[in-house]
Amino acid sequence: MVKALCWQGKNNVQVETVNDPGILNPRDAIVRITRSAICGSDLHLYDGYIPTMEPGDILGHEFMGEVVEIGSGVKNLKKGDRVVVPFTIACGTCFFCQQQLWSSCDNSNPNAWIAERMYGFSGSGLFGYSHMLGGYAGGQAQYARVPFADVGPIKIPEELNDEQVLFLSDIFPTGYMAAENCDIKPGDVIAVWGCGPVGQFAIRSAFLLGAERVIAIDRFPERLQMAGAGNAEMINYEEVDDVIEVLKYLTGGRGPDACIDAVGMEAHGHGMFSVYDSAKLALRLSFDRPTALREAIQACRKGGVLSIPGVYGGWLDKVPFGAIFGKGLMVRTGQTHVHKYLKPLLERVQRREIDPSFVITHRVSLQDGPEAYDMFKKKQNQCVKVVLDPWKEARAA
């Protein structure tokens, strides 16, 4: 029996004792988790916005650990290997995996039919992220089963500690892909909405990829400061009248060359549309509040790129599509193709170009996970990123 954080409904996460995971398929591995994290996208689950979550679902999709068991089909890993596990589950052999579109894997979602009804086609399965996206037990636990372990997990060299590599599982590649999608050229100015963990990695990745300037937009001082520490210019949207006008002013009237929406479906927003969105949410007519997206579309320069790593779930309302057409914007989005970025980003960490642990503000035990969710949601104690240690109590005992 092992401990795990389980979703028990809206705003309700509990530590539960669950059965040990076992090998179910030949290409599975079991990982003893040494570090796990709470992702901003976990808050969409916590807030009850993602359909097909069920009470008892084990949460968590950012984790790493030690391989303790492998299935008969896994030849490249052995017991004792230290690995980071990508949050997308991909087979490696379908058309999409072979095109490096790992998060579009055809074969890893056992409940693909639900996603097909909603989206036409199903993306890959994900850890701990609703039944529609696979229903796989997640990694905010002491152990996890990792399907297709022969293509997913990446081995970590000894000289790097857990905190330096944990975020290869999701937010570093997610921020990096968001920046890469901007097709950054010399002189480019990139604007980033949302300075949560993904926004922070998007900012730093934009510089790694040669951006001239990055402008960060948020309202929490500690998050803006963290962005500032990464050399971004900062806009607190609560302190300015009109973000779009400020961005024009800051870019010589051109507008940012690319806009990154690292906020997603639960933008806090302000102004008329935000009231409208909240009313619709209250009536359950919609599950998305695309305030940041609207602003990013409006602010982007002609022929620019709109890059959207933020998670959206369903149908969006009042999205200025005319502006996308009118300015000829290129829109790029989607779940991160994590597998594609594991090796190159690990190498960047090894070369000390970036130390991803800068984003961590809180380190807690799995037992304190429920409080951590609440704190993260309410942005209390200047919380930006929570890392969980599943074995803290066990070690202390």
Add this chain to the structure above:
Amino acid sequence: MSSSIEKPVAQKNYAVGEPNGRCRMRRARKAVSLISGVGLAIFGISRRSWTGAALASAGGYIVYRGIKDRTNGITNIIEVSYTINRSAEEIYRFLRHWENILRLVPNLVNVHDRGPGLALIFGGRFGEFEIRTQPIDQRENQFVAWESMADSAFQHRGSLELREAPGKRGTEATLAFGYQLPGGGLGRGLTAVFGEHPEQQVRGGLRRLKQLMETGEIATTAGQPTGRRGIKGRILESLYREKMPPQGVERSARQPMIVGD
């Protein structure tokens, strides 16, 4: 590769010349299906949650099937197509082994070769039952077709066509399946709610073929740990196929696949 295949068209018409008693039975079934459907829908709507919405749509679906339940024979035809990143030869060779077919259909527990035709033994939630079927045509590496025998409890006709996909993307596998489900509208409604509707089965079967051919295994969460499930969560576990299948099925699901001849 230029085989134009005949689409399976359900032909048997059981409504003709039926005694009155069966008509009454059917009306009663229809009424039960309507009442249970409406009840489920109202309960679902009153829940005001995602599960509620799911229950409501399930209820709505049962009502819809109950109304749509036509009284004159087979009318259901499913056509599904997936591109499988393997050659037609490999797929055809795989399908020639019944042990492999067992892995494609979750509730199929055994296949007996019984003189004329085959007996497919299904297990599962609604007890064990047998379907009698026979191959009617095949062309190596191109297509197979089969239909139920006259005495089969489940009347159906199916074909699977394999065609090379453009751009070296493997093989387009197109499955067509026509059937009549016993139990009429209520049967269809209930099987849909429990994830055992023939359409889901057929679609799922072809998807599992793709998964097995491309990855060597079938993606699953059956048997993984979970926290406390509520009543609703336990019901949905079967829809999400999270529970370990019954003994016989489990055995077939775990059999190694046979790739060679």
